[in-house]
């Protein structure tokens with residue numbers, strides 16, 4: 256298992272890869288349905304921030320598992336899953352920013 260410094264470096268690298276992978280992607284916010292939310296914006300933001308933290312933790316976990324395996328197939332499949340989790344994290348980050356600016360809901 257990586258030490259704390261290794262995890263921090265890994266997270267910084269992950270964020271850089273996440274931002275690069277999402278450059279030019281479609282806008283998931285355009286698919287939000289109209290209407291009032293069932294919870295207020297502050298509560299929704301807390302929920303979404305928890306979701307974002309979970310996605311980032313998943314990315315870090317997959318990265319650690321990729322590093323731990325010598326098998327190229329395992330590395331490839333986990334890398335694909337990790338990349339999808341990075342997209343989820345980016346979608347959540349953008350949604351949070353939108354809610355914070357008053358653009359959504």
Ligand SMILES: [Fe+2]
Nearest residue numbers: 310339340343
């Ligand atoms: Fe996810």
